[in-house]
Amino acid sequence: MGKEKCVLAYSGGLDTSIMIQWLKDTYNCEIIAMCGNLGQAEELDGLEEKAIKTGAIKAYIEDQREEFITDFIYPTLKAG
Numbered sequence: 001m002g003k004e005k006c007v008l009a010y011s012g013g014l015d016t017s018i019m020i021q022w023l024k025d026t027y028n029c030e031i032i033a034m035c036g037n038l039g040q041a042e043e044l045d046g047l048e049e050k051a052i053k054t055g056a057i058k059a060y061i062e063d064q065r066e067e068f069i070t071d072f073i074y075p076t077l078k079a080g
Contacts, residue, residue, distance in 0.1 A: 004029040010059065011035065012047045020055045033059040038068045 006023055010016045010033035020031045033051035037044060044061055051059035 002030075005032055005057075006030070007032045007034050008056070009034060009036075010047070010051055010056070012043070012050055017050065017054045020051070024055055031056045035059075035061045036064040036068075037061050039065050 004027070006027065006029045008016060008019060008023065008031055010020075012035070016033075020033065023029060023031055033048075033056040035044065035047055047061060048059040
């Protein structure tokens, strides 16, 4: 059986970049970095590559814009 895997909510900032190595060292696990695209296009450029370079085995950017608008923005606007 291989190593355990851990999914990290990854922003590409200093804190989550350092967290990849810390999790690997502390728990001896493989890290999968995941970032939700909520419309911050320019901040996502190179994010997958950065996650891999800092030690993640895989990196995903999920397009969550529609869900974010439907489930959070619209209800907020309706609530006033």
